[in-house]
Amino acid sequence: MSKCLHFTLRICRICASTCFRTLCCKGPPPPRPEYDLVCIGxxxxxxxxxxxRLCSEATDHVGPTTGFSIKAVPFQNAILNVKELGGADxxxxxxSRYYQGSQGVVFVLDSASSDEDLETARTELHSALxxxxxxxxxxxxxxxxxxKPAARTTQEIKKYxxxxxxxxxxxxxxxxxxxxNIDAVKQSFIQLIELLEIKDQDTGRI
Structure with a gap:
């Protein structure tokens, strides 16, 4: 066997060994953290x-939630178990009976609603906070x-x-x-995940 061929085979064996160790020792990726959220509005x-939409489900026949429903919303770095509560009077x-165990809150308001409904939403958000x-x-x-054309801006909502x-x-x-614009909604939830991670870290330091 020529020296050149012997050297080439040796390099191939080293590469194969390195790849094998990488594949075998890497193991499965760590599990994504899960957070329990309550969604109200x-x-x-x-x-x-x-x-x-966040779960890639059709919204053609979506109706008002009666009672509550739970959805597992997957993100790259976390899974959000969202308990959505119906908003009827x-x-x-x-x-409040469903708040226990929550690690974060999603409050959804209709920025294009009537002044009366917006005032009700304001009251409910104040109560939740x-x-x-x-x-x-x-x-x-x-x-x-x-x-919607009648939508208030976020600055108007913040002030009101x-x-x-x-x-x-x-x-x-x-x-x-x-x-x-579900991509923007995803980015909003990613910001929430960052806050949840920070709270986790702060809790771990106590």
Missing amino acids: LTGSGKTSLLS SIKKYW QHPQLCTLPFLILANHQD FELEPLARGKSWILEGSSVD
Whole structure:
């Protein structure tokens, strides 16, 4: 056997050995962390449609949620188990019964709703931000239906809802959203995941 051929075969064996060790020792990827969220908002705010789109489900026949539903929403670095609560008057009064165990909150409001409904949404958000089981949790507030002509901007929502003074010292995000721009909604949830990770780290240091 020539020296050149012998050297080439040796290199191939080393490469094969290295590849084998890499494949065998790498193992499966670490499991993604899971976070339990509660999603609240009035009927018609668009909670179900947004969550369905995030799960790549059809939204053609989406109707108001009665009671609650749970969806596992996958992201690259986490899985969000979202408990969506119905927004009808007959259900809102029981929201607090489903808060226990939540690690974060998603509040969806209709930014194009009537002044009366917007005031109701404001009251419910204030109540959630101050609830003993939610007040220390990260909040994602989605000003939904931004695609509608009557939609208020996020700055208008922030001012009307008095978010700066009310949520001072809390971890919260306010973003506009619409079911037609689900990529932007995904980015909003990714921001929420970052807040959840920070809270996890802070809790681990206590």
